[in-house]
Amino acid sequence: MKKLLPSANNHKPPNSKFKTIVDRYSAKREKLISMLHDIQEEFRYLPEESLRSLSNELSVPLIKIYGIATFYKSFRLKRPGRHMLTVCLGTACHVRGGPRIADEISRVLDVKPGETTKDGEYSLETVNCLGCCAIGPVLVMDGKIFGQITTKSVKNILKQTDKDRNKKEGVAG
Amino acid sequence: MPTLKIDGLDVTVEPGTTVLEAAQFLGLEIPTLCHMDGLEPYGGCRLCLVEVGSGDKSRLVTSCTYPAEDGLTVRTNSKRVLRSRKMMVELLLSVCPSSRTIQDLASLMGVQKVRFKTRNDDCILCGRCVRMCKEQMDAGAIGFVNRGHKRKITTPFNMKSEVCRTCGGCIYVCPACNLRCQGPNAPGDVCGSCLSLQPTCTERFDDYMCYLGPTGNCGTCIKKEEN
Numbered sequence: 109m110k111k112l113l114p115s116a117n118n119h120k121p122p123n124s125k126f127k128t129i130v131d132r133y134s135a136k137r138e139k140l141i142s143m144l145h146d147i148q149e150e151f152r153y154l155p156e157e158s159l160r161s162l163s164n165e166l167s168v169p170l171i172k173i174y175g176i177a178t179f180y181k182s183f184r185l186k187r188p189g190r191h192m193l194t195v196c197l198g199t200a201c202h203v204r205g206g207p208r209i210a211d212e213i214s215r216v217l218d219v220k221p222g223e224t225t226k227d228g229e230y231s232l233e234t235v236n237c238l239g240c241c242a243i244g245p246v247l248v249m250d251g252k253i254f255g256q257i258t259t260k261s262v263k264n265i266l267k268q269t270d271k272d273r274n275k276k277e278g279v280a281g
Numbered sequence: 282m283p284t285l286k287i288d289g290l291d292v293t294v295e296p297g298t299t300v301l302e303a304a305q306f307l308g309l310e311i312p313t314l315c316h317m318d319g320l321e322p323y324g325g326c327r328l329c330l331v332e333v334g335s336g337d338k339s340r341l342v343t344s345c346t347y348p349a350e351d352g353l354t355v356r357t358n359s360k361r362v363l364r365s366r367k368m369m370v371e372l373l374l375s376v377c378p379s380s381r382t383i384q385d386l387a388s389l390m391g392v393q394k395v396r397f398k399t400r401n402d403d404c405i406l407c408g409r410c411v412r413m414c415k416e417q418m419d420a421g422a423i424g425f426v427n428r429g430h431k432r433k434i435t436t437p438f439n440m441k442s443e444v445c446r447t448c449g450g451c452i453y454v455c456p457a458c459n460l461r462c463q464g465p466n467a468p469g470d471v472c473g474s475c476l477s478l479q480p481t482c483t484e485r486f487d488d489y490m491c492y493l494g495p496t497g498n499c500g501t502c503i504k505k506e507e508n
């Protein structure tokens with residue numbers, strides 16, 4: 109079994125970081141979305157605690173903030189895995205076999221789109237067009253774009269991260 | 282003060298009045314669902330559609346949100362309006378056939394079958410409860426989350442809200458929570474037991490001729506013509 113990430117559960121945002129973000133926008137309620145973006149950048153998702161604190165700070169009802177956070181697709185309410193896999197299912201990638209790639213990843217990692225593997229390593233997510241249709245089907249992993257993916261190359265890419273991780277952990281430990 | 286013409290009747294209202302309020306002031310009936318006195322207009326159910334302007338330039342607007350302007354001509358029950366309203370009821374009925382309010386509206390509008398896939402939801406997203414909670418109860422415990430076909434009304438994180446005082450206001454104003462009466466047909470069907478089969482003036486003329494109910498159901502003019 110792979111190790112759980114430290115503090116994978118019960119994650120509470122350190123108050124100082126949260127405070128700087130709110131102060132950066134001088135706690136103005138019309139800057140709510142910018143704050144949410146910054147919080148997500150800091151913690152990689154929107155922790156429940158931070159939304160609650162935000163509601164207190166700005167005196168905006170919590171449901172309003174929750175509504176906004178669920179309305180936009182770019183906001184994440186669940187803690188993502190260490191590696192983010194984004195498969196494009198836009199029209200161009202779709203006809204070139206994007207769905208097959210997504211299925212393959214689901215099968216190999218045992219994770220459904222929009223979910224995270226049990227060990228907290230990988231999150232799979234699907235999007236509609238990344239704007240680089242010419243190299244489709246497209247897979248983005250941790251911000252790096254891979255074009256012309258096949259079911260075979262998926263495995264290689266995943267292996268790559270495994271190696272990376274082993275290397276890093278070897279050095280650290 | 283704006284003066285407008287609704288169904289051929291002149292009316293002068295306070296600035297800031299909506300077309301719906303002006304029509305109600307005249308005693309004209311416009312079916313509504315998401316509108317409720319004391320709550321902000323929302324314009325979500327599209328039942329209160331009326332035709333404004335005349336001739337080719339006329340268009341359909343929701344009367345509950347449309348401000349009464351000077352010189353406006355409004356028709357609350359033209360053929361076009363009735364056709365669109367009927368469609369709205371049919372769509373609502375396909376979402377939530379268990380609601381008595383909507384079944385009643387269907388009977389009133391003469392909707393006899395639903396051509397869409399029934400979803401059997403218990404919410405039509407009219408947002409009355411959301412506005413009630415926020416505006417009248419000053420709590421803001423519930424609201425819309427997600428978007429598109431996943432949109433629904435719930436509390437933050439689907440948990441019991443800390444600001445909810447369980448006043449029950451949301452249930453009190455809900456038009457979908459009152460269950461339909463037990464008819465002879467299956468719960469998902471159109472009930473239609475209250476359907477009026479009498480011919481109405483809107484079947485013959487472009488507008489309704491008397492002011493007895495939103496579909497011209499008195500039928501007097503039709504009888505007169507037949508005799």
Ligand code: FES
Nearest residue numbers: 196198201238241
């Ligand atoms: S469809 Fe995949 S990048 Fe455009």
Ligand code: FES
Nearest residue numbers: 324326327329345
């Ligand atoms: S009453 Fe006007 S849109 Fe619902």
